[in-house]
Amino acid sequence: KTQKYNIFYLSHGGWSNEETVLGTDANPSDLKLAVDHAIADGKMTPMILVCPTYNNTDPQDSWDYGLAIRLTDNFHNELANDLIPAVEGRYSTYANGDTSPVGLRASRNHRGFGGFSMGSVNTWHTFQYCLDYFRYFMPMSGNMGDGGWADQVVKTSDWGSEDFFIWTATGTEDFAGGSFAAQIRSMATAYGDTFRLANNERDGNLSFRVREGGSHGPVESNDYTFNALCWFWNTEE
Secondary structure, three states: OOOOEEEEEEEOOOOOOOOOOOEOOOOEOHHHHHHHHHHHOOOOOOEEEEOOOOOOOOOOHHHOHHHHHHHHHHHHHHHHHHHHHHHHOOOOEOOOOOOOHHHHHHOHHHEEEEEEOHHHHHHHHHHHHHOOOOOEEEEEOOOOOOOHHHHHHHHOOOOOHHHOEEEEEEEOOOOOHHHHHHHHHHHHHOOOOOOOEOOOOOOOOEEEEEEOOOOOOHHHHHHHHHHHHHHOOOOOO
């Protein structure tokens, strides 16, 4: 309780639920074990990881693409009004228990959201609706149009290009890779006054990793997520 923790919300993708990314106490995922070791070895900043679900009443809601699109588009309401207060009102984060809109804005530098595939779409929607509350975003292999809407999100907000960082990744053999890469290229070129490609926060606010031979699966999702979590809040990067 005497230490404040950064907090990162990890969204699952299709055919998944809140136990998919990190597993359970009885059956932890490979990613969860890798994160534990990275924190113990000093490679990753200690943080609280939260695995929500955007599923509605059925664990298989994410199997339905059209329904999943609608659910992720509405998830920000539950995220801001219910989930964040439930978590950060209990655990020791930089919100200091203040989960009001004012409190969440004040602690946004210590909060991130990310996900793979449909979890990436959920991440883009979080950027769209909750930029006030999050500084860091980790969308992977799941796009949402071109860069125009994201540019408008920033320009109509209270934040500038130095107030966020988007860490992105996909694979060369990923069926979603082409459209995802097109969005990132659009953001960096057509809307380069808002988004600047870089590998650090000093030089820009958007990074793009491409895994040669990477497909659309759990191995890639775990690898991208692990590397991103090692990057966030790491002063050596």
